[in-house]
Amino acid sequence: AQSVTQPDIHITVSEGASLELRCNYSYGATPYLFWYVQSPGQGLQLLLKYFSGDTLVQGIKGFEAEFKRSQSSFNLRKPSVHWSDAAEYFCAVGESGNKLVFGAGTILRVKS
Amino acid sequence: SQTIHQWPATLVQPVGSPLSLECTVEGTSNPNLYWYRQAAGRGLQLLFYSVGIGQISSEVPQNLSASRPQDRQFILSSKKLLLSDSGFYLCAWSVGGTTYEQYFGPGTRLTVT
Numbered sequence: 001a002q003s004v005t006q007p008d009i010h011i012t013v014s015e016g017a018s019l020e021l022r023c024n025y026s027y028g029a030t031p032y033l034f035w036y037v038q039s040p041g042q043g044l045q046l047l048l049k050y051f052s053g054d055t056l057v058q059g060i061k062g063f064e065a066e067f068k069r070s071q072s073s074f075n076l077r078k079p080s081v082h083w084s085d086a087a088e089y090f091c092a093v094g095e096s097g098n099k100l101v102f103g104a105g106t107i108l109r110v111k112s
Numbered sequence: 113s114q115t116i117h118q119w120p121a122t123l124v125q126p127v128g129s130p131l132s133l134e135c136t137v138e139g140t141s142n143p144n145l146y147w148y149r150q151a152a153g154r155g156l157q158l159l160f161y162s163v164g165i166g167q168i169s170s171e172v173p174q175n176l177s178a179s180r181p182q183d184r185q186f187i188l189s190s191k192k193l194l195l196s197d198s199g200f201y202l203c204a205w206s207v208g209g210t211t212y213e214q215y216f217g218p219g220t221r222l223t224v225t
Binding site for chain 2: 032034036041042043044045046049090094095097098099100102103104105
């Protein structure tokens with residue numbers, strides 16, 4: 001079965017600093033990969049997705065992610081973090097049966 | 113455009129009481145539908161998913177059940193709630209067929225006392 005690992009439970013960055021959230025997956029074939037964001041008490045919002053093609057994908061809110069097959073990684077990046085980016089971020093991989101397997105999430109704190 | 117609704121937004125129920133959470137999707141037909149639970153400080157646990165009316169797959173054995181009486185309606189139920197049922201319940205949908213991209217509703221916060 002597929003699995004997703006997000007090694008960092010919490011990350012704190014200063015406003016204006018760059019951000020990288022790590023995600024590693026376990027999957028035999030080319031995976032379908034996603035990043036979602038969740039603000040407290042709300043549902044999940046899709047930030048970006050990777051299905052095939054260009055390994056650097058752009059998403060909403062200035063986020064991007066890079067698929068690296070050799071490292072089984074799909075890390076999320078943002079060049080300059082805003083206070084409104086404080087939230088929990090989930091990486092997910094598609095699994096047979098139209099399901100998603102989610103990582104445990106990374107809570108991002110932004111300090112001013 | 114597609115919209116997904118969940119209600120109620122917040123619910124406080126005593127142990128042993130019944131539960132009914134509802135999810136509806138607008139603007140699409142024959143979606144795949146999903147129920148997740150998110151316990152405090154933990155990730156998302158898939159509870160049920162459905163690819164069509166009356167077709168429910170259970171991922172985790174528990175005292176919850178799901179039903180899909182209409183194409184765009186998904187209901188999560190329990191006959192008798194347990195304390196461990198407390199959590200944040202999320203409904204999601206995806207385009208029917210072979211797809212993985214899911215869209216989430218606003219969630220229901222359930223507290224069992």
